Amino acid sequence: MxxxxxxxxxxxxxxxxxxxxxxxxxxxxxxxxxxxxxxxxxxxxxxxxxxxxxxxxxxxxxxxxxxxxxxxxxxxxxxxxxxxxxxxxxxxxxxxxxxxxxxxxxxxxxxxxxxxxxxxxxxxxxxxxxxxxxxxxxxxxxxxxxxxxxxxxxxxxxxxxxxxxxxxxxxxxxxxxxxxxxxxxxxxxxxxxxxxxxxxxxxxxxxxxxxxxxxxxxxxxxxxxxxxxxxxxxxxHHADGRRVLEVEAYGVNDARLSAIHTLPGVRQAGLEVVGAAQVLTVQSDAGIDVQADVLRELAGVRLGRVTARQPTLEDAYVAIVNRVEQRSAAEAVPV
Incomplete structure (x- = not known):
């Protein structure tokens, strides 16, 4: 066999x-x-x-x-x-x-x-x-x-x-x-x-x-x-060298998410709806603590739990997929 x-x-x-x-x-x-x-x-x-x-x-x-x-x-x-x-x-x-x-x-x-x-x-x-x-x-x-x-x-x-x-x-x-x-x-x-x-x-x-x-x-x-x-x-290991910040929030809009994307040290940021709340997940460089900057961008938004943790398989998966999407977007831009 x-x-x-x-x-x-x-x-x-x-x-x-x-x-x-x-x-x-x-x-x-x-x-x-x-x-x-x-x-x-x-x-x-x-x-x-x-x-x-x-x-x-x-x-x-x-x-x-x-x-x-x-x-x-x-x-x-x-x-x-x-x-x-x-x-x-x-x-x-x-x-x-x-x-x-x-x-x-x-x-x-x-x-x-x-x-x-x-x-x-x-x-x-x-x-x-x-x-x-x-x-x-x-x-x-x-x-x-x-x-x-x-x-x-x-x-x-x-x-x-x-x-x-x-x-x-x-x-x-x-x-x-x-x-x-x-x-x-x-x-x-x-x-x-x-x-x-x-x-x-x-x-x-x-x-x-x-x-x-x-x-x-x-x-x-x-x-x-x-x-x-x-x-x-x-x-x-595809998420090695990163920190992950999770913020439970209520009312994060696209403009705030875009602003978080541009913060120094931020690699990726995404929103997921869980019940009545949103969960904002931010991946950043391991040597940079972005928590204060992220919370500043969320001023005026009602917040719940804020957690810093080690990367999981899901974080690695998101990193892999986002890297492919960014590469595809760059290739699609006319020179």
Missing amino acids: SEIAIEAAGLRRTYRSRIGWFRPQRREVEAVRGVDLTVGNGELFGLLGPNGAGKTTTIKLLNTLLIPTAGTARICGYDVVRQTREVRRRIGYVFGGDRGLYDRLSARDNLRYFAELYGVPGREQKRRIAELLELVRLDGREHERVEGYSRGMRQRLHIARGLLHRPRVLFLDEPSIGVDPVAARELRQTVADLAAAGTTVLLTTHYMAEADELCDRIAVIAGGLIQALGTPAELR
Whole structure:
């Protein structure tokens, strides 16, 4: 058996579209611009990136749902274009959201239906379904209609569906999106159990804490290219030499945020809405304390908690993505 579960070299995907009717113009968009990737057997690998970065396109290229414009990809040694059937026998695909299940059927009946589609032999179905219901912690609820399931229960059933045919590689495309914290914790435990049992898992997620907790290695994709690759600890080095200031505020506008961006020592500044409050996160050079200057710019704004802390994986991710965006903006400026 090959030690490599997933391998991609120079993987590209270009979308072609036509704009307008009277004088139509053809446009090409490179969603994936040359991805090189290697994932070992039994590895839990994370693929992170902003919306439109090429994450889902990369997943679909690897699991045979899209054909590459250029480059090659192999799953368990089989080419995704020339040996599609062999690849599909060895992969499972789970995506976030509510689609893909039959609400008026029970969990058990859903799994029986998909077991038939996946070609699971009849004599194995009962045992396999029981194993999976126990794995995803739905045993005892398997006779209930799926329409009464919570979002987290549905996602765990999605995972069970993707594992029916014992795939060697499982693609999880944002499985915890929209799931409450308790259900998300159960999902993470299920995913960790899968990897511990030897299944290769490729996970995309927007939740940095989830990636930090689960993944052996992480790739950050932005602009259709892999921009950073390593263990969570290695990726944190991208935020080395920085301090992080978090300010809970109520009413920070774009003008104040722009002013904070220009303060001496500030590398990045961003706003996130959390409930009724905003959380302002400012990354600065390690040798410069920007707290007094930031608070001065926020004069007149109602403030809550102010915290200085060490950089996290999320801070490193933001640093990587912002660096790519700044480079792209500079290249786009006409000379």
